[in-house]
Amino acid sequence: MGVAANSQVNYLLHLADNALILGQRDAEWCGHGPVLEEDIAMANISLDLIGQARLLYQHVADLQADGATEDSLAYFRDPDEFRNYTLLELPHFPSATGPLAGTASAERDYATAIVRNFLYSALMQLLWPALEQSTDAQLAAIAARAAKEVRYHLRHSRDWLVRMGDGTDESHQRVQSALNHLMPYTQEFWTPSEAELEALRLGVGPDVASLRPQWDDLVNEALTEATLKRPSDIGYITQGKNRQHSEHLGYVLGDMQVLARQHPGAQW
Amino acid sequence: MNTLAETRSLAEVEAILSLIPDPEIPVISIRELGILQDVQLGTDDAGSQVVEITITPTYGGCPAMDQIRDDIVGALAQTGWKARVTTRLAPAWTTDWISAQGREKLHTYGIAPPHAAGGAQQATIQFATKRIAGHAYLTGPKAIKDQQNAAIHCPRCDSANTTETSHFGSTSCKALYRCLDCMEPFDYFKPY
Numbered sequence A: 001m002g003v004a005a006n007s008q009v010n011y012l013l014h015l016a017d018n019a020l021i022l023g024q025r026d027a028e029w030c031g032h033g034p035v036l037e038e039d040i041a042m043a044n045i046s047l048d049l050i051g052q053a054r055l056l057y058q059h060v061a062d063l064q065a066d067g068a069t070e071d072s073l074a075y076f077r078d079p080d081e082f083r084n085y086t087l088l089e090l091p092h093f094p095s096a097t098g099p100l101a102g103t104a105s106a107e108r109d110y111a112t113a114i115v116r117n118f119l120y121s122a123l124m125q126l127l128w129p130a131l132e133q134s135t136d137a138q139l140a141a142i143a144a145r146a147a148k149e150v151r152y153h154l155r156h157s158r159d160w161l162v163r164m165g166d167g168t169d170e171s172h173q174r175v176q177s178a179l180n181h182l183m184p185y186t187q188e189f190w191t192p193s194e195a196e197l198e199a200l201r202l203g204v205g206p207d208v209a210s211l212r213p214q215w216d217d218l219v220n221e222a223l224t225e226a227t228l229k230r231p232s233d234i235g236y237i238t239q240g241k242n243r244q245h246s247e248h249l250g251y252v253l254g255d256m257q258v259l260a261r262q263h264p265g266a267q268w
Numbered sequence B: 001m002n003t004l005a006e007t008r009s010l011a012e013v014e015a016i017l018s019l020i021p022d023p024e025i026p027v028i029s030i031r032e033l034g035i036l037q038d039v040q041l042g043t044d045d046a047g048s049q050v051v052e053i054t055i056t057p058t059y060g061g062c063p064a065m066d067q068i069r070d071d072i073v074g075a076l077a078q079t080g081w082k083a084r085v086t087t088r089l090a091p092a093w094t095t096d097w098i099s100a101q102g103r104e105k106l107h108t109y110g111i112a113p114p115h116a117a118g119g120a121q122q123a124t125i126q127f128a129t130k131r132i133a134g135h136a137y138l139t140g141p142k143a144i145k146d147q148q149n150a151a152i153h154c155p156r157c158d159s160a161n162t163t164e165t166s167h168f169g170s171t172s173c174k175a176l177y178r179c180l181d182c183m184e185p186f187d188y189f190k191p192y
Helices: A003-027 A036-064 A070-075 A110-131 A137-165 A169-190 A194-202 A208-225 A248-262 B004-017 B064-078 B100-109 B117-122 B134-138 B141-149
Strands: B036-043 B049-055 B083-087 B162-166 B174-179 B185-189
Touching: A003 A036, A003 A070, A003 A110, A003 A194, A003 A248, A036 A070, A036 A110, A036 A137, A036 B162, A070 A248, A110 A137, A110 A169, A110 A208, A137 A169, A137 A208, A169 A208, B004 B036, B004 B064, B049 B064, B064 B083, B162 B185
Parallel strands: B049 B083
Antiparallel strands: B036 B049, B162 B174, B174 B185
16 A cells, blocks of 8 residues: 555544544443433434444545455554544543543533534534545545534534523533533644645645634634633643544543454354 | 346336335335435346445444345345345435435324425524523514424424424434424434
């Protein structure tokens, strides 16, 4: 495989890993949602995200043509091979001093899950349509599919952001805390990785920084409506898309990969 | 151009395919749902006749796609046809492809058929804030206009006086609604 194809693969893995890791985190609400409708909503969104990941992994497997499959890419890579944004692997907990795994019900904060989905969906609402112009025809086709899905994801998280922000004192305080905790992680969206720069050069992906003004508009408009205060973008810029992760990703993957690794090639 | 024999064969294959139901909404066929894109007669590497079928998935994560593929191959195998099913992603499936007959069947089954996807795609989908939610939503002239644009008719009593219970329902493609006149809950097939 050539260097160019390799770089395209890294970019596709970045997109796929984003979808898979957030899909896994959202799936953690299945059976634990605050109300039945939200339980179903999170499971539906998770299903969409995992579907996006499957299509992207399959595309990578086809490009690599080295025996890799969507399953081997999802289940048999280690944390330092994943290229997702750090934002997406964090537990549903509104502070950096929270639990490492964070799957116990006492450690889940729905406001954090909603704010995370909102910040990411607002980005993908812009990125998927941009990717419909990709020189990679298969990626463009997947993006056209995903662009339809993300509108519903953004609508869901934005609605709850406004309801909680413009809700009771407690819901307002909790969603503001989640926002204060998560917003600095969005800086990672705008500093291009080598894979993103290579994708831009090949016409496979857009200049991600060019999406920022529109993302700011989407976010600021929703925050104003939700009577929330936008925290400043300061602090360390996380490097998940460059394969440097928080300690949380290992726990996410442990949970997700254990069955496939214990029974490789199992069929049912 | 198809020969007479091929035309007859294709018609036979089409007849079989038109009976294959969607696994999750069995009242509607995969043809009516717009999943079935193309049917051709071809030959495989060994030179024997094979039906080439192209399908487009409804949703990337739809767990029914593998089932649909198996159903197609199985139904044709029963009458001695060998089938090869390929998946085509572009153009992406849209609810606009659901046939008029399919919409009618959905309606009869108790699922409100989807509005046109084109409109929903242009407008970013937004929700009312707390202040204009619920009954207050019906007050201002703009709110009424929004309400009319968004009216989902109850498939049982045809009332437009309905409300969304949940954006997400029992399958990826549906939202849960409730009729405020006959008080019955129903599914709405979301425009995609």
